[in-house]
Amino acid sequence: MGYVAVKGGTEAIENAAQFLTYETIKGASAPLKVEQIEEQLYLLVERVMGEGSLYAPELAALAIKQSAGDTFEASFMLRAYRTTKPRIGYSLPQSTKGMRVIRRISAAFKDIPGGQILGPTSDYTLRLLDFELMDDTDEKRKKLMKELFDGIDSIAPIPDSLPKVIEILRKDGLLVETVKSQKPQENSQNGIFDITRQSLAFPASRSAAMQTMARAETGGLLLLAYSNMRGYGDIHPTIGELRVGFLPVRIKHPHTGEPYTVGEVKVTEAEVIAKFAGKDGIAKFTLGYGLCFGHNETKAISMAVLDRAMQTEEPKMVSENQEFVLSHIDGIESMGFCNHYKLPHYITFQSDLDRLRKAQEKSEVESQKSGVKK
């Protein structure tokens, strides 16, 4: 008899977990070291740190290993780990002018103060499979490193601080200065909303919107931003500046009260410029801003486009609707809910069946009645 729901669940789920482990270890290859993931799959690690909203490269690499490379699962593990840690303080605001830049470009001006710095990017590479990598060895790597650095006497260091491209526009009065006024939030820290401690209320303050997007799922953010870029919206963005680099994390020293640097984080920052017709009839530029953990340009640009889209005064498109955007971009939430439909729904289904049968019964009775009349 097929009545399985009474018992047997415990054993079944334990076996399923073991089966999953078996799938990753059954092959003949050497065990993947966490260190290897951290160093060689660093873009993946950084994406997971961003979506998991915990800057912990080693833990992110561990999560990737444990989840067999599933970014949703890995980010989810980091988030869950985060729950066990108390909030011990807030870092101080940090201007990105002082970013230790490894890449910095502008699509708005050919020449920018400080120069365009391409840095590590795959933008202009041909996406041809490199079959050489099929046989990657220490010797090959050593040889490559030698070729890269031999004969280079000195490298001109990148300055500690580079001027921001949008400052030029700002100086010329071409940029709209005010964004939507900040709604004061209860329990806020220096006017900054903390989405990890409070649930979002709409309309959300810009700081809450920024935090929500910074830890959004890259694909989800891209989808909404792309819908706007493509035509369901009216933002025609120009990338004023895109930066990748390291920012110091500074806190107030608990005893002296002085700013104190406790570490640094790698971030990607995007500033997009879009045209805007002001109420006074004077056309100006407005700014959309994006910043996320790690090197993730797709995410930072998408975030900047959505930040700008959500400033639209009369939202019509989904990407302009703040509640719509912010409620649907979290990967951990959407993935969890999507998958929960695999759980048993016997009760609700039984209840629906009851209603459906009753409704059918009634309509049969009705049609018989009307048949008799005719």
Place this chain on the structure above:
Amino acid sequence: MKQHYNFAFIDEGAKREIRRKILKAVAIPGYQVPFGSRELPIARGWGTGGIQITLSIIGPDDTLKVIDQGCDGSVNAVNIKKFVSAVTFVSTTTDTKEATVIQTRHRIPEEKMTEEQILILQVPYPEALRTVEPSEMETRRMHGEADYSRMWLYLYEDIVKFKEISIGARYPVMVNGRYIMDPSPIPRWDIPKLHMAETLYLFGAGREKRIYAIPPYTKVEPLEFEDFKFRVEDFKGMTCRRCGSADTFLDEIIDDATGRRMYFCSDTGHCDKVLETGGQTL
């Protein structure tokens, strides 16, 4: 590398916040209190609201029961129970009477619960008005102004279309004459158990970040019209094939071999007890 977690996993500051939000929810029956929902090692949508409430109120002396679809042995119930006992070491039970804290998905136990017990329900959609209005900003306004006309209209149109209110589970209720509330996807069968109950009911929606409550002895009325009354699921003439009960919510099972329909109690703990005692429990 061994990792040790705090008692009940969540850090103490967060637990305290959740308990405060529970108190607020109890003070305003049926009102959805926003809270800073934390991520758990169990996925969003899999009961994280209920689990956060359980973890925040549970103490070492508690006895925990977890059910899903009325069943203690269902995979999700097992998983949640395993997690809570791993981080709290509390004892667990399948007996409704023995439990001090019961976490549930989609059912309220058949056995009458007491003032000494708390029932925690997992909630996927905390907003009963979501059916008629997708925007949270708007539904919060509607609740604030008790502007429920669209909900009533929805029920009316349902009757026009189907000659019945076609809502199966998740039947909207009016709590304390003030807030329309989503009772979570429990069957209509369980709705009367919410009214003037001895037990505290806590509702947790982790993904949607809301907590709400029905305190003991609160008026809870399903939405209905004078000429179209609320009705529970109809199991007339059907009995549980296992324990013989004729007064419980039944699961409909299709037999592999014969293709015939059979019925079994959805509340398996209760079914076991009836079998053991020969029907002397309720």
